[in-house]
Each structure stands twice: as structure tokens, then as C-alpha cells.
Amino acid sequence: MAVTTAPAAPRGRGWPLTGTPGYVVRKVSWSLGTVFFVLVFNFFLFRLLPGDPVGLYNRGRNMPAGQMAKLRAELNQPIGRQFLDYITNPFAGTINSTRFSRPVWDIIAERVWPTVLLVGTAILIASVAGVWIGVRSAWRRGGGFDRGATAATLTLYAMPEFWLGMMFLIAFPFFPSGGIATPGDGGVLDVAWHMVLPVSALALVYLAEYSTIMRASLLDELGQDYLQLARAKGLRDDLVRRRHAVPNALLPTMTLILMNLGFVIGGAITVETVFSWPGLGLLSYEALRGPDIPLLQAVFLLFSIGVVVFMLVADLLYALVDPRVSTS
Structure with missing residues (x-):
């Protein structure tokens, strides 16, 4: 044999x-x-x-x-x-800024925190609210909330941040029109008061993006067989949604949020310029006006590395949440 x-x-x-x-x-x-x-x-x-x-x-x-x-x-x-x-050592900064006559990385270091505070707060608010709106809209597809939320988010998504910021300045003149704090104050409440309009302008646009992606992802998941199996086992709809549908639908939204975190370092150039927010976005605008080439090179390097790092984090977390990604 x-x-x-x-x-x-x-x-x-x-x-x-x-x-x-x-x-x-x-x-x-x-x-x-x-x-x-x-x-x-x-x-x-x-x-x-x-x-x-x-x-x-x-x-x-x-x-x-x-x-x-x-x-x-x-x-x-x-x-x-x-x-x-x-x-x-790309961060040595041997050539000074031609506009400020100072080392470029010293200037950038002063502008990082205002941008992280502004854009980070906007993304945090938008991610929580956007995911909630997207989940509720998809789970009750075609209802009044879904129709209203979809129309509102698509309208907001089509609005440029700088235009929305200028409309806020016109509509709400009692809010500070620029800067991060009142001269001579600089307390927590004063900074928060100055953040209301620029954070709102950014958060509304991000919220529209997150809710739209979350709604589309959850609608894709609702047609999967494993949800029907979960219902057949006797699980209530709220448990099916919370334990099975939403975690899987969150993957594209999580990637989008991490991608936007990469742009936190870059900041929102137009919004920071409209509100005179002393962050990296306004610094980029000032460097472009010069042009201040040493400062532009340093800012471009920082923005690029920030995006690459957060994209890497997004890829690794995606594989951690969904092991199928790492085996493909």
C-alpha cells in the first residue's frame, strides 16, 4: 500500500x-x-x-x-x-524664521497647545454626538428623526468651516470675535468663552461627517445574517444593537476619527484665521503670507508626521478590534 x-x-x-x-x-x-x-x-x-x-x-x-x-x-x-x-536631526532648526527672527521650532511649540485644545475639543464633541445621531438614524431608518437629521447633517457637511465661522460672528456678536483669552484674564472660564464659536464651527462640520458615516455603516450591518441569528436567540433589539451591530459599524467611524486626529496638529487653518486663534493653523497662514520658507518647511514636516503617526495608530487599532484585517 x-x-x-x-x-x-x-x-x-x-x-x-x-x-x-x-x-x-x-x-x-x-x-x-x-x-x-x-x-x-x-x-x-x-x-x-x-x-x-x-x-x-x-x-x-x-x-x-x-x-x-x-x-x-x-x-x-x-x-x-x-x-x-x-x-x-530634522528638528534641529538651524535656520531661523525669516518673519519672526526666532528658531522655527520654538515658535511652533508655542502654537501646538492652542490647536490641540481647539480641534481636539471639537472632535471629541463631534464624535460623541455624531455617533449617537448616526446610530439613532440608522436604527429607525425612514422615521422623522432620520429624515431631519440626514437633511441637517448633509447641509452642515456642505458648509465650509470658515463660512460657518463668519456666520457665527455675525449672528452671535456677544461672543468674543477672536483670540484665546481676554488680555489680563486668561482664566479657564475666559478661555472656554472664547472657544464657543470656533469649536462650534468645527464640531458641526465634523459631526455631520461622523453621523453620515456611522449611519451608512450601521445600515450595512443591519442586513447581516448574524443579527438575524441574534434575534432568533431571543435577544432584545437594544441588546442586538448595542452588543453586535454598533461595535462592528463603529470600525469605519473609528478610522475616520483617528484620521482627523492626525489633522489636529495641522489645525483648521481657515477657522483659526477667522477667529484669530493663536494656533498652528493661524501660524501656517502667517507663514504662507510671507512666505516664510523655514517656518513653512517645519510646519509641513510636523503636519505630515502627525498624519502618518495617527494613520498608523488607526491601522493597528483597526486590526485589534477586527482580527480579520491582520490576516487579509
Whole structure:
């Protein structure tokens, strides 16, 4: 009687990582490669343009003689040496801002907290309210709440944040029109009072986005067989929704929220500009007006790394919540 044996695995050839470890390695490698590409692009974007590099950076501004000499010494080095120094420590900030005559990363550090406070608060409010609206609309599809909420969220989603912010300034003149605090005050309640309009403008647009995605995801889940099985086992509708439908429908919304968290660092340029909010968004607008190239390069690098990091976190959390992702 012949015995059939399984063919031996080929020798001398490694097997690729599979499962969760392989998924993590792939995602981390992709993120590191993206960051490296951003560093290379950010370095060469302005340095390879024709003309005098010092004139390109200062744009004819009257700079102090010491800063001009430092800038010229930095930009006259061999391009390979400049790239090696930059790639080794991109946050060194050897070239000062031509607008503020200060190290660019010192300026950015002062603007991070106002942006995190503003956009982070807006996303937190919008995510909780948007998920609730999306769940209720989908579970009672076609009802009065669903029709009203869908019409309202689609209208808000179509509104630009800066336009909505300007309408708020016109409609609610008793709120502060700009800044993060009243000069000489700066207490918690004063800061919260200044946040009402800019946070509302951002939160309403984010809320519309989250509720729309959550509603669509939950409607997709409602047609799945496992929900019918759960009902057949005798589970009440509220338990079916809370334990089975909503957790699975949350996956796309969770990814969207984490993606938007990546843009917290970038801030909302238009809203911060409308409300004169001293964050990274307003700083980007000021750098673009110059243009302040050293500051623009630093801000672009920070924004890009923030988006890549939060995208990586979103991918890893997605695989943690749904293990099927890591095996695909």
C-alpha cells in the first residue's frame, strides 16, 4: 500500500511574516518609508530651485546681519552635507524664521497647545454626538428623526468651516470675535468663552461627517445574517444593537476619527484665521503670507508626521478590534 507524504517545504527560502506580527511589520515599515519620503521631499523642495538660495529664503526682507550670515553659511554648504545634517536631526532648526527672527521650532511649540485644545475639543464633541445621531438614524431608518437629521447633517457637511465661522460672528456678536483669552484674564472660564464659536464651527462640520458615516455603516450591518441569528436567540433589539451591530459599524467611524486626529496638529487653518486663534493653523497662514520658507518647511514636516503617526495608530487599532484585517 503506497503511502503519500506531504511535500517538504523548500529549503533555503524564508517564509514571509503572516498574521498579526506581519501586519504590524508591514504597517510600521510603510509608515517609516512615508516619513522618510516626506523628509527628502521637504528638504529638496526649496533648495533645488534656481537662483540665490539666501534671496529665496529672505524674500528681500531686512534681516539682522548676524542672521543673514548664519543663513548664508548654512545654505552655502555642500548639498550632501546639508541633507545628512537634516536627515540626522530634522528638528534641529538651524535656520531661523525669516518673519519672526526666532528658531522655527520654538515658535511652533508655542502654537501646538492652542490647536490641540481647539480641534481636539471639537472632535471629541463631534464624535460623541455624531455617533449617537448616526446610530439613532440608522436604527429607525425612514422615521422623522432620520429624515431631519440626514437633511441637517448633509447641509452642515456642505458648509465650509470658515463660512460657518463668519456666520457665527455675525449672528452671535456677544461672543468674543477672536483670540484665546481676554488680555489680563486668561482664566479657564475666559478661555472656554472664547472657544464657543470656533469649536462650534468645527464640531458641526465634523459631526455631520461622523453621523453620515456611522449611519451608512450601521445600515450595512443591519442586513447581516448574524443579527438575524441574534434575534432568533431571543435577544432584545437594544441588546442586538448595542452588543453586535454598533461595535462592528463603529470600525469605519473609528478610522475616520483617528484620521482627523492626525489633522489636529495641522489645525483648521481657515477657522483659526477667522477667529484669530493663536494656533498652528493661524501660524501656517502667517507663514504662507510671507512666505516664510523655514517656518513653512517645519510646519509641513510636523503636519505630515502627525498624519502618518495617527494613520498608523488607526491601522493597528483597526486590526485589534477586527482580527480579520491582520490576516487579509
